[in-house]
Amino acid sequence: MIYPIVVYGDPVLKKKASDIEKGEIDVKVLSEDMFATMEAASGIGLAAPQIGKSIRMFVVDGRPLEEEGMEDFRKVFINPQILEETGEEWAFEEGCLSIPNIREEVFRNEKLRIRYFDENWVEHEDEYNGMKARIIQHEYDHIEGVLFTDHLSPLKKRMLKGKLQNITKGKMKVDYRVVIPVKR
Numbered sequence: 001m002i003y004p005i006v007v008y009g010d011p012v013l014k015k016k017a018s019d020i021e022k023g024e025i026d027v028k029v030l031s032e033d034m035f036a037t038m039e040a041a042s043g044i045g046l047a048a049p050q051i052g053k054s055i056r057m058f059v060v061d062g063r064p065l066e067e068e069g070m071e072d073f074r075k076v077f078i079n080p081q082i083l084e085e086t087g088e089e090w091a092f093e094e095g096c097l098s099i100p101n102i103r104e105e106v107f108r109n110e111k112l113r114i115r116y117f118d119e120n121w122v123e124h125e126d127e128y129n130g131m132k133a134r135i136i137q138h139e140y141d142h143i144e145g146v147l148f149t150d151h152l153s154p155l156k157k158r159m160l161k162g163k164l165q166n167i168t169k170g171k172m173k174v175d176y177r178v179v180i181p182v183k184r
Contacts, residue, residue: 009168047142
């Protein structure tokens with residue numbers, strides 16, 4: 001099943017997500033649905049809050065980047081916990097399916113160590129660096145209620161205010177289904 005993507009302005013994107021209890025949901029089915037949703041929107045990562053589910057789960061697939069080392073980087077992260085972020089901070093222009101048509105330079109540490117469960121409830125503790133670490137950090141932020149725009153300077157945020165307000169109103173062009181925040 002392909003879900004619509006929740007866009008900027010929806011409260012679920014700013015809420016810290018809850019842990020998943022083993023057996024609570026079928027994480028294998030949900031992960032396959034999340035991969036299908038991400039691929040349909042030409043993404044490389046998708047967190048559960050982006051499909052309206054406030055749970056600690058995300059999927060990544062770096063293969064579309066066609067970079068060395070990414071050919072097998074397709075993973076499911078359930079109840080992840082970043083244990084350590086190290087190395088130099090480096091800048092890269094990030095985008096987000098929930099914040100369409102906006103890309104900005106974000107600084108992140110080059111390495112991380114993370115503990116998580118996969119879709120078979122096998123626990124892992126792995127280290128990642130470079131682009132793999134960045135993709136994980138971006139998706140991990142989502143389950144913490146943080147968006148890449150939260151990492152921007154106050155000046156950049158002010159410059160983007162109009163574009164972000166347009167997204168909340170549905171004034172954007174995307175080639176995937178989205179959920180527009182409900183007016184309160």
